[in-house]
Amino acid sequence: MTVQFxxxxxxxxxxxxxxxxxxxxxxxxxxxxxxxxxVVKVENxxxxxxxxxxxxxxxxxxxxxxxxxxFDEIFARIRERRIDYWADPGQSRPGEINHRDGGRxxxxxxxxxxxxxxxxxxxxxxx
Ligand SMILES: [Fe+2]
Numbered sequence: 228m229t230v231q232f233x234x235x236x237x238x239x240x241x242x243x244x245x246x247x248x249x250x251x252x253x254x255x256x257x258x259x260x261x262x263x264x265x266v267v268k269v270e271n272x273x274x275x276x277x278x279x280x281x282x283x284x285x286x287x288x289x290x291x292x293x294x295x296x297x298f299d300e301i302f303a304r305i306r307e308r309r310i311d312y313w314a315d316p317g318q319s320r321p322g323e324i325n326h327r328d329g330g331r332x333x334x335x336x337x338x339x340x341x342x343x344x345x346x347x348x349x350x351x352x353x354x
Contacts, residue, residue: 234274236264237341238284242277245338249275252304253291253345288316290344298331298347310335316342328353 239245246258246265258265264276269291293301302324305312312335314323324333330348337343 232273234266234276235289236276236278237287237289237339238280238282239277239339240279240281240284241338242279246275246277248338249343252301252308252310252343253293254297254300254304284339284341286340286342288342288344290346292349293345293347295331295347298345301345302331302333305333305335316344318342 237245242265243258246267249255249267250257255267255269258267258277260266261276264278267275267277269275275289311321312324312333314320314325314333316334318334324331326332327346328348328350330346330353332344332346332348334342334344
């Protein structure tokens with residue numbers, strides 16, 4: 228089987244600001260334009276296509292696997308910008324991070340209310 232996840236469309240109120248928020252916080256290359264999309268590319272060649280809409284935006288969740296040193300950098304940027312973060316997806320533990328699978332993780336919101344997760348160890352990879 229050679230099925231690979233290739234892209235997803237993320238609805239946004241301001242697609243340029245939303246793409247820039249993501250690339251700046253995660254330390255990714257600038258977004259590029261493709262048709263009506265602002266495209267953010269991540270390391271495993273998945274594209275996140277920001278699509279601008281005035282319509283309703285249902286909150287989705289996107290999780291990014293990063294290294295421990297990247298966690299330090301991203302977490303520093305989150306705190307510098309005073310962005311709220313939580314240890315859990317239910318957002319019941321504000322100002323905390325989690326240590327699932329022996330790594331570190333946290334959740335924060337993007338400009339549209341999508342929930343973004345960063346984690347240094349994939350689920351189930353710990354002892
Ligand atoms: Fe998750």
